Amino acid sequence: MDILYSGMALFLLLTLVAGLWRVLRGPTPADRMLAAQLFGTTAVASLLLLAQAAGRPYLRDVALVFALLAAVTAVAFVRRAWTVWEDDDAGD
Amino acid sequence: MQVTEFLTLLLLLAGAGFFLAGTVGLLRFPDVYTRLHAITKADNVGLGLVVAGLLLQAESLAAMGKLLLIWLLVLLASASVAHVVARTALRKGIRPWKR
Numbered sequence: 001m002d003i004l005y006s007g008m009a010l011f012l013l014l015t016l017v018a019g020l021w022r023v024l025r026g027p028t029p030a031d032r033m034l035a036a037q038l039f040g041t042t043a044v045a046s047l048l049l050l051a052q053a054a055g056r057p058y059l060r061d062v063a064l065v066f067a068l069l070a071a072v073t074a075v076a077f078v079r080r081a082w083t084v085w086e087d088d089d090a091g092d
Numbered sequence: 093m094q095v096t097e098f099l100t101l102l103l104l105l106a107g108a109g110f111f112l113a114g115t116v117g118l119l120r121f122p123d124v125y126t127r128l129h130a131i132t133k134a135d136n137v138g139l140g141l142v143v144a145g146l147l148l149q150a151e152s153l154a155a156m157g158k159l160l161l162i163w164l165l166v167l168l169a170s171a172s173v174a175h176v177v178a179r180t181a182l183r184k185g186i187r188p189w190k191r
Contacts, residue, residue: 001100008104012108015114019118030177031124031127034127034177037170044139045142048142049104049146057155061158064161067166070166070169074169074173075176078176078177082184
């Protein structure tokens, strides 16, 4: 079973590499951020698989931190870097 | 091979399929809204299937709880991110793609 977990973690990393193409191309900042969002989820999944494969339960805590940060990064991106300044007076 | 191991194998392979589909969608879809659609599938279902597969192999109840917590966090994050990004894109005047 360990080879399955490791192989799948490797496969997920390969899809991550393929996703980098979207980061390069854009075209809007949101597209790049969406790619980063997908990377976050892929990293969580591969960390969970590696925790199982290598018998290292603490990697699950790393995955937990990744899951927490994924929400914070994307919301911070939209609110700070990509927000519509001229609409701020109109309220949310 | 035991039944639980076989189930884990099935669930993990299905999850991998969803991750692959999410990446292909991210690369191939024409605009930000359709790409959102693609990545939220990978976030919700792909990770959900992987977590479900690993749940069957978890060594303790605490480990199971942590796995479920991680999945719920990612669900919450991807739902809110999809909403916020789509709303901002619409406000910025990015038109949804039409054939």
